[in-house]
Amino acid sequence: MCMAIDLIKRNQCRNFVILEKGSSVGGTWNDNKYPGCCCDVWSTLYSYSFEQNPNWTRQYPGQEELHAYLVRVAEKYGLYKHIRFNSTVEEAKWNDIECRWEIGVKVTGQKDSEFSDSYIMNSEFLISAVGQLNAPQEPNIVGLKDFQGKMMHTARWDWSYDLKNKRVAIIGNGATAVQIVPEIVTEVSHLTIFQRTPNWVIPRLDAPVSPLQQALLTYIPPLLWRKRSLQMDYRENFHDAIFDNDSEYANRLRGWGNALRKAQLADHPELWDKLTPNYAPGCKRVIISDDYYPALTRDNVSLETRPITRITERGIEVEGDGEQEYDLVILATGFKTVEFMYPIKVYGANGRPLEDIWKDGARAYRGVTVEDLPNFGMFYGPNTNLGHNSIILMIEAQSRYLNGLVGEVMRAKQQGQKLSLKPSPAAMKAFNDKIQALLRDSSFADPNCNSWYKRADGIITNNWSGTVVEYQEELSQIQWEDYIADGSGKDLVANKRPKSLGRIREESFFSNMSLLIGTFGALAVVGGYLAVRPKLSRSR
Known part of the structure; x- marks a missing residue:
């Protein structure tokens, strides 16, 4: 949903489709409806920066309230016309010649599948928003x-x-x-x-x-x-x-x-x-x-x-x-967290399967783009989970970044050209070597416990190594030299200067007293204007 809203606002694009396997928006807050289901992040922080809600009823929201919030956001930004519900992506293949994705979709639901139970969709760019917590994990217990x-x-x-x-x-x-x-x-x-x-x-x-x-x-x-x-x-x-x-x-x-x-x-x-x-x-x-x-x-x-x-x-x-x-x-055994994209079959450049790309563990450049998957982006991908803050803050940074990539692909298409972008192996290795070095010495790596943050061999594939602000700064700029460009429009990004995206600065800059004085000052100005307005009207 965040990506869709940014496509509309940042790229003035409405030529997109959201494929949703469920029957409602909301993701995990639509899937998880058990007794007591609620968020462990404050409601004020667990919401979009551009769509803050002053009417949360609790400090920590329940599933029903979170789901209702997401429904309101989808309605406000006109997303329902773009969503195809009961549509499960089973397979995605990159076509090297056509420079686009071929996406196999299975349709469920009596009404939705009335005329066809499957179809192929073509797209210049493919975004995965399946997250890390969607496929239930059953315990390995005899019987x-x-x-x-x-x-x-x-x-x-x-x-x-x-x-x-x-x-x-x-x-x-x-x-x-x-x-x-x-x-x-x-x-x-x-x-x-x-x-x-x-x-x-x-x-x-x-x-x-x-x-x-x-x-x-x-x-x-x-x-x-x-x-x-x-x-x-x-x-x-x-x-x-x-x-x-x-x-x-x-x-x-x-x-x-x-x-x-x-x-x-x-x-x-x-x-x-x-x-x-x-x-x-x-x-x-x-x-x-x-x-x-x-x-x-x-x-x-x-x-x-x-x-x-x-x-x-x-x-x-x-x-x-x-x-x-x-x-x-x-x-209450969680999800298949280290099996990103499960159970979707993905094939990238030259038909290379994602299983081969990730044979040594899931990894992504800055957590959002993947080696040998051209024009592909991920939300909440490898090494972007948090143990301390709101994942919404990460998602918004990822949306800005991916919209920057999509914008260039769109520009090429508008000029009648084809452009594909994928992270270079060198950039991928440098990024992951840096964060894994930090993660190896972190509490996440403590050998005294098993967690959904890491694989059986101890490699941490899920968590980010730093703070949210550090991640936002990491994604505040697109460095084109870190990407391999291909297609007739590859010269559009060749030797191009880095694209500055900025970031949303939400940490405190002012003291409470400064904010209080500023608020009262603004109210005084408004009050003064309202007081003299009748006199100005009479003088006319």
Whole structure:
């Protein structure tokens, strides 16, 4: 959606199509509808800079509110006319002769597939916005398919299933499980949480946004800008806490986690050791929650830390114990995060498959363009995930950058020429060598934990190595010498000076007092004008 809006605003282009496999906009906020589903970034920061919302009802938005926000944005910018719902991309092939992509689309849904269930689309440029968290990951447990009760992944929640008085097992204890558990414990007869490794949990401190605050943010926009910039400052400062295990912020985060655990489980010291991580805070995603630990103290909740040996027809067996019977097994086991573009088959220049390009792990130049994939861009690609700030800030920088590339391809087409752009192997190697050197010494690489940030061999393919501001600066300019240009229009970018894109500066530049004086000054000017306006009208 961000790319589409920028195509309209920056390139005055409406000749694009959005292929959406689902039946609604919203991406992960349309797919994930489990109980308690919400964001772990403040709502003011988890929104587009150009479409800020002063009317969020909570500091941390729920799935329904986030989805509604995205629907409003799509409606405002007229995106629905460009979207083809229930359209799954199965394959994309680059045609070297025609200098364009051939995209195989499968159509689902009774109405959408009435006349054709598949077709081929041609495009001069192809953008992937499938993200990292879209294909559910099932655990590798013996007997997983043998269970005869109800089993569902959190990203495929079945709301028709009645949880009341059911014996429930939830496999996994990450961010999703921590949101679900407090929501369902009052309904089920018993809940067992199967934990492989504990997480760092810190206070969420969620609260409603009062009508008064919403009104102030609506009618005095500088207050909204200030709130967002202060939140960005705080989140950017949080980078050291999750990146550098020896930093002051990392020690402070440990203190918050230990204090929360002992305070909320004061009468259950037997749980302290089970819930205390032995790895750096940033190695796995830090969990924010105010109600997960209290849920563990309920009589109908058990925390199981012994390894699962197998799943049976009626339940789950753990190491050193017999079968425990369950009516429902919930898989809170995340997504296929290191398998970018899964399950789409992609073939680049000279028919080279993406599997070959990424045989040593997924990587992309500046996280957005890929070797041997001409006129191709990615959002939320390899090494662009964050553990400390809002991914929306990264997405907007990526959109600016990719629109710069698309603009040149469009210019060539307008002149009757063909142009393809792909990152050079040298630029790709230099960029990835730099960030991997930083990541190897980071908390993400701590060998004491497994996470969705890295592959089995320990290479970190998902996370960015720096702050958001550093990434925005990285993408603030297109250096054409880092790209291989081909086609009849390749001379359009040959020896061309770097293209400056700039970046959105949202970090704080002024103190609160300066902002307050400026706001009152502006109000005084407006008030003065309104006061003398009637006199000026009478004098005429």
